[in-house]
């Protein structure tokens with residue numbers, strides 16, 4: 001089985017790569033080690049945050065930061081998907097995986113800042129069901145995963161300190177969880193469409209919890 | 214006299230809302246974006262409380278000039294803000310029809326999602342001086358992730374932008390509701406629109422005038438549950454988002 005991972009920016013991303021290799025997958029990395037024929041699974045690890053994404057509406061929107069984060073999490077993500085879809089079409093696995101965060105759940109977030117990250121991810125949350133509406137008939141399935149990390153995504157001192165306080169899952173454990181969530185099938189029973197969890201577009205975190213959009 | 218600003222008011226729902234607010238005795242600041250539309254000017258002939266102001270929600274400079282214009286007339290206050298403008302045109306941006314026009318995703322986001330947030334940011338000093346502090350946003354059912362029905366052939370940018378907009382509104386709500394601001398999020402239904410080629414989309418179901426008559430009631434009525442940020446449609450139904 002062949003898997004493509006889009007980025008190796010974080011500890012989580014690197015852990016994920018080594019787990020897939022350990023489990024016998026052929027792993028390609030976008031821009032480093034390009035696939036030649038087909039891929040079975042596509043994992044987009046784009047999950048970029050900026051340290052400066054802390055402004056309140058009264059501080060004024062930092063549109064430079066908003067564009068920077070949107071470029072990475074949305075525009076580049078869409079370019080990558082378009083680019084690698086032909087490889088998925090040739091493979092048999094047809095699974096597409098993305099990373100997100102429950103902090104970007106419109107229903108759950110209690111924050112009064114984080115416009116750049118949250119608005120970018122909300123755009124992607126809207127994209128996932130559209131992608132599936134187009135691809136599901138051809139056997140595609142989708143996984144959206146919240147790694148529950150912020151230390152993997154930032155390396156500055158303040159973020160590291162925050163993670164010491166808030167971290168509940170280390171990168172390695174989170175990546176192990178992602179691996180299982182990405183490769184397993186979701187519950188179906190007797191071909192009953194009402195008992196087919198693959199029909200639901202959901203996201204789950206590293207503790208196995210499902211979040212609302 | 215109470216005051217309201219309405220963006221994208223050249224035609225469609227924005228124009229209809231302008232008429233409704235004028236009839237309700239408001240001083241209306243109608244955002245003009247389309248140079249070649251004169252329906253607002255026609256309306257102004259019989260309504261001295263209508264002020265037409267150039268307003269491109271994609272430009273901070275344009276919004277700042279609008280703030281200045283409103284401020285001069287209202288003595289630095291504003292009661293109600295209605296974010297209605299949206300970029301909706303056809304774009305080739307979907308899977309299986311390569312190449313996707315990726316920049317169109319940003320353009321939609323910048324107008325439809327950042328536009329409302331810019332508007333709130335820059336009008337806040339005026340809104341702060343009002344007792345009303347009402348922020349109204351026209352969204353859409355395409356922002357409802359659980360109920361997404363878009364398929365191949367339909368572009369990605371517009372629905373994505375409306376979910377980003379809802380997220381921006383949620384963050385503003387978390388911040389400003391404790392500061393006495395109240396929020397309205399509205400899905401107007403499938404309205405007859407003037408298309409880019411000048412034709413009217415007759416296959417759509419609702420007239421913007423009828424929708425505006427409903428919307429203004431929702432925007433104007435004080436609710437007992439202001440702590441809930443919900444999206445209401447033209448039948449007063451709640452939509453998940």
Ligand SMILES: NC(=O)c1ccc[n+]([C@@H]2O[C@H](COP(=O)([O-])OP(=O)(O)OC[C@H]3O[C@@H](n4cnc5c(N)ncnc54)[C@H](OP(=O)(O)O)[C@@H]3O)[C@@H](O)[C@H]2O)c1
Nearest residue numbers: 221225226246269270271297298299351353402403404406
């Ligand atoms: N029509 C529907 O069926 C429907 C359904 C659900 C939700 N909605 C929402 O309802 C609202 C009103 O829609 P409508 O049907 O009345 O559409 P409309 O007639 O197209 O009105 C929206 C206006 O906003 C303008 N606009 C675009 N970019 C702008 C900018 N940067 N600054 C200021 N104005 C700008 C548009 O100009 P251009 O034409 O040049 O872009 C247009 O005149 C929108 O928020 C829309 O998303 C509509």
